[in-house]
Amino acid sequence: MKDVCLIVNLCDHIELDDIVASLSGYDFSLENMVSSSLSEVVEISRSNAICAQCVLCDQYSEKVDIFLTWFKDHVGCIPSMQLIVCDAPKVNLMLNMFEYGLSNIASFDSWQFNLRELHKHVEGVINDNSSVEAKCLRLTQSILNSKHDDMEALELGLEDEADYHYLAAYFCAIALESEGKLDKSLAYFKMSEKLNPFFIPAQMGYCEALLLVGRVKESVSYLRQIDAKNIANASRKLVLANAYCELGDVSNAKKLIENAKQIGAHKQQYIESQVHLLIAQGKVGEALKLFDNLDEVGPHLASKLNDIGVSLSQAGKGKSALILYKKAHRIVRNDLKYKVSLNAALACHRVKDFNTALKYLKRCEREFGGSFEKLEKIRRVVQSALSKEVN
Amino acid sequence: MGHSELKISNHQVVLIVARRERGIALKNLLARIHCQAIIAMGLYEGLQIIIQEMPHLVLTESSLPDGDAGLLFDRLTQNSTFRNTPILVNVLRKTRKELESLAKRNFAGFFLGVSDPSLIVAKVGEVISSHCVLSPYHQDTEHCPFNQNLSLAADARILGRVGSFLVSTSPFAFDYESKWICSPCSDAQKPIKLSYGSNIAYENQRFSLFPIPAIVDKGRVWVEKLPSLGAANLISTEKVVVCYHPDVDQGECLVRSLLAYGVKGISISKFEDIKTLLLNYKGQIASLFLHELPEGYTVKRLEDQFGDIVRKYGSIFIVANGGNTDQSIGVCSIPKLYGLMTLLYRIFASLLDPKKLVAASKNLSLKGHDVVISTGAQVLGLDESGGFLRAHYPIFKGAQLGLDHVFFKNLLGAQGRIEITGSAMTDSGMWTMRFTSVAKGLSKSKYLEKVHLELEKAIERADQAETFLNQKVIP
Numbered sequence: 097m098k099d100v101c102l103i104v105n106l107c108d109h110i111e112l113d114d115i116v117a118s119l120s121g122y123d124f125s126l127e128n129m130v131s132s133s134l135s136e137v138v139e140i141s142r143s144n145a146i147c148a149q150c151v152l153c154d155q156y157s158e159k160v161d162i163f164l165t166w167f168k169d170h171v172g173c174i175p176s177m178q179l180i181v182c183d184a185p186k187v188n189l190m191l192n193m194f195e196y197g198l199s200n201i202a203s204f205d206s207w208q209f210n211l212r213e214l215h216k217h218v219e220g221v222i223n224d225n226s227s228v229e230a231k232c233l234r235l236t237q238s239i240l241n242s243k244h245d246d247m248e249a250l251e252l253g254l255e256d257e258a259d260y261h262y263l264a265a266y267f268c269a270i271a272l273e274s275e276g277k278l279d280k281s282l283a284y285f286k287m288s289e290k291l292n293p294f295f296i297p298a299q300m301g302y303c304e305a306l307l308l309v310g311r312v313k314e315s316v317s318y319l320r321q322i323d324a325k326n327i328a329n330a331s332r333k334l335v336l337a338n339a340y341c342e343l344g345d346v347s348n349a350k351k352l353i354e355n356a357k358q359i360g361a362h363k364q365q366y367i368e369s370q371v372h373l374l375i376a377q378g379k380v381g382e383a384l385k386l387f388d389n390l391d392e393v394g395p396h397l398a399s400k401l402n403d404i405g406v407s408l409s410q411a412g413k414g415k416s417a418l419i420l421y422k423k424a425h426r427i428v429r430n431d432l433k434y435k436v437s438l439n440a441a442l443a444c445h446r447v448k449d450f451n452t453a454l455k456y457l458k459r460c461e462r463e464f465g466g467s468f469e470k471l472e473k474i475r476r477v478v479q480s481a482l483s484k485e486v487n
Numbered sequence: 488m489g490h491s492e493l494k495i496s497n498h499q500v501v502l503i504v505a506r507r508e509r510g511i512a513l514k515n516l517l518a519r520i521h522c523q524a525i526i527a528m529g530l531y532e533g534l535q536i537i538i539q540e541m542p543h544l545v546l547t548e549s550s551l552p553d554g555d556a557g558l559l560f561d562r563l564t565q566n567s568t569f570r571n572t573p574i575l576v577n578v579l580r581k582t583r584k585e586l587e588s589l590a591k592r593n594f595a596g597f598f599l600g601v602s603d604p605s606l607i608v609a610k611v612g613e614v615i616s617s618h619c620v621l622s623p624y625h626q627d628t629e630h631c632p633f634n635q636n637l638s639l640a641a642d643a644r645i646l647g648r649v650g651s652f653l654v655s656t657s658p659f660a661f662d663y664e665s666k667w668i669c670s671p672c673s674d675a676q677k678p679i680k681l682s683y684g685s686n687i688a689y690e691n692q693r694f695s696l697f698p699i700p701a702i703v704d705k706g707r708v709w710v711e712k713l714p715s716l717g718a719a720n721l722i723s724t725e726k727v728v729v730c731y732h733p734d735v736d737q738g739e740c741l742v743r744s745l746l747a748y749g750v751k752g753i754s755i756s757k758f759e760d761i762k763t764l765l766l767n768y769k770g771q772i773a774s775l776f777l778h779e780l781p782e783g784y785t786v787k788r789l790e791d792q793f794g795d796i797v798r799k800y801g802s803i804f805i806v807a808n809g810g811n812t813d814q815s816i817g818v819c820s821i822p823k824l825y826g827l828m829t830l831l832y833r834i835f836a837s838l839l840d841p842k843k844l845v846a847a848s849k850n851l852s853l854k855g856h857d858v859v860i861s862t863g864a865q866v867l868g869l870d871e872s873g874g875f876l877r878a879h880y881p882i883f884k885g886a887q888l889g890l891d892h893v894f895f896k897n898l899l900g901a902q903g904r905i906e907i908t909g910s911a912m913t914d915s916g917m918w919t920m921r922f923t924s925v926a927k928g929l930s931k932s933k934y935l936e937k938v939h940l941e942l943e944k945a946i947e948r949a950d951q952a953e954t955f956l957n958q959k960v961i962p
Binding site: 182183185186187188190191193194198199200201202203209228259260261262263291292293294295321324325326327328 | 651700702703704705706707708711732734737740741743744746747748822823824825826827828829831916
């Protein structure tokens with residue numbers, strides 16, 4: 097795959113052709129690919145390895161956030177590989193790009209020079225396999241492709257560097273969270289924050305991990321502190337709303353969701369919060385109806401859906417649990433699918449459908465990228481139960 | 488090499504005159520174009536001074552008490568060192584005798600009688616531009632082998648940490664965007680990269696603050712163990728940061744965000760309110776951040792208008808104008824397009840009380856870490872008093888550093904010490920700096936001889952190395 101730098105044009109006053117023309121005559125280390133739509137970016141990423149991003153914009157908008165989020169989720173939250181170009185950035189842009197650790201802004205007068213420097217830097221780090229950034233990029237891909245063995249190997253490479261490099265600590269935390277090792281993940285998020293108290297993604301990661309381990313009040317308190325730094329961040333308002341849903345505080349959750357909508361929330365994240373709200377209100381059926389609009393759901397909602405499935409299964413509503421798992425499997429992030437498959441296997445076991453349970457376990461193994469202790473334990477129990485049934 | 492070097496070259500001119508008052512008048516004129524002039528009374532004094540000072544230009548009257556311009560020309564052209572020194576002649580009287588001595592000699596230019604001062608200045612500028620933009624003794628060294636891994640280095644001492652900053656004694660003021668490698672003298676500690684330095688000066692002491700979150704090297708491990716200098720005592724949490732932003736809403740948004748980072752702020756949107764605010768709040772203001780300067784306003788004007796108040800109460804101006812300014816004079820700059828991190832680092836540094844920092848640094852129990860800080864550079868040329876170098880970042884005037892290469896240690900002494908006398912940005916965004924060498928005990932001509940000798944040796948060594956490598960290459 098070719099290493100490319102993505103140039104995202106969100107300016108009203110510049111055409112894509114003009115951008116391409118303005119880059120001619122400069123010597124770039126990577127190939128530049130220009131786009132202005134997310135679907136095009138997704139297409140580009142299928143056959144190219146995007147390793148840098150330059151966003152051209154007039155001001156902050158929801159679209160800027162969409163592309164920064166996409167880069168964070170699909171390439172990595174690495175500030176030194178990104179550049180924002182804007183001639184008269186308002187405070188809003190400055191604060192919202194800082195949510196991703198970004199602080200460099202170039203002007204339209206000289207952005208080609210800045211882009212060239214970005215290329216040089218990125219080429220240098222990706223060609224150096226021992227660099228923290230190169231390892232972080234590979235780790236993101238492993239997480240996206242659910243290659244857990246690779247994840248562990250990369251984590252080992254980053255663990256030592258996590259003592260002094262905030263990004264190494266942050267990426268270790270993300271990988272561990274993906275593997276369900278939440279306590280260790282919390283420790284690494286904290287380590288990243290200690291190394292760089294200004295790196296908001298680590299602070300947000302910590303808050304979200306707190307939610308996953310059930311330390312909701314702590315999470316809410318910390319989220320509110322971070323929110324004060326930038327009250328116009330819709331995404332964080334929604335995370336806070338989800339946390340309030342966990343506490344059963346529907347009133348505050350509703351206010352925050354509405355506030356986020358006014359600021360300009362991502363549609364996907366907004367719907368997720370609505371699902372959380374409906375579940376908090378006991379309206380699981382209505383929540384399930386919204387699933388068709390969801391994709392790549394993150395660990396908090398995925399965990400919630402798993403919990404609901406387990407409750408249904410334990411209450412003897414195995415079929416309902418399996419319907420839920422089927423829908424959940426379709427919408428959760430790739431690296432989290434194995435958890436849904438594992439719980440589906442357990443639900444099948446409970447309703448004595450042992451053959452289907454084994455099929456789910458096989459799927460779980462494939463999705464995880466290999467077997468693991470808990471899976472083997474459940475497999476032995478199911479196989480034993482199946483043998484008894486046959487006999 | 489081009490326009491940027493012209494701006495920072497210190498041209499020395501020898502004025503050979505019959506009457507001192509004419510020399511003084513010319514000297515004052517030349518000061519307007521940053522030329523330093525030395526007055527010589529007569530030909531022979533002139534020749535002595537030329538040999539000693541090695542000027543870039545000689546401006547002589549055509550007729551002198553002890554000779555004439557023609558004789559001067561002949562004497563200088565006989566000497567290989569001075570043969571290229573341009574001579575500009577002031578022809579006071581258009582007599583046959585005076586003009587005869589000028590004939591068939593290749594003078595750099597003439598001007599007649601008592602000319603319009605602006606014409607003289609223009610003529611001098613023209614001669615310098617066409618003959619010796621840099622120096623008549625300039626030796627180009629851009630492609631010399633020593634430039635392959637040359638660095639500028641200085642000694643410093645890391646004292647400890649205050650909040651999120653590493654504090655070091657500072658051999659000179661750091662440009663905010665400059666990046667340095669900090670190598671501890673102890674082998675047990677790994678080097679670190681320092682950037683985003685802020686400067687603090689109080690009385691005769693100078694310190695530099697580098698944000699610790701920006702340090703991501705293995706050496707961070709020893710940085711984490713640095714003793715705290717006592718943030719609670721040194722950081723003025725009661726002081727306020729005033730943010731000037733012409734847009735009221737944006738100013739308030741910024742101040743609100745700063746509060747969440749622990750910084751108390753006041754937002755103002757009218758530039759004319761600044762002075763009143765400074766006087767009303769006096770010592771309570773840590774810094775005044777200006778999102779922009781009003782039309783036609785310069786940093787110099789800011790300094791002239793508010794400099795006294797600023798220095799009296801220890802406040803700092805942080806200006807988003809992209810100029811490179813030594814903070815320790817009270818005004819520091821950040822890029823015109825600044826991100827939040829840049830602003831926060833500057834603001835946090837401004838909250839540090841310099842007086843208390845000096846007191847804390849005198850704590851005898853503080854051992855500190857001796858370090859060498861260095862950055863890459865290239866020496867573009869050498870001349871009779873120093874030369875030019877190029878780096879990614881400016882180094883402020885007055886900074887003394889060492890050129891860390893055996894060539895310069897041979898040329899300049901064990902530490903290869905130079906002093907920066909000026910810097911200018913080139914079109915490509917790099918910085919060219921003029922330096923003088925701090926080698927003592929040698930006259931300019933002896934020094935220049937040494938430069939030639941060392942360059943010859945360096946070229947010879949490079950040729951020998953290339954021959955050796957070529958022999959070693961396996962086809």
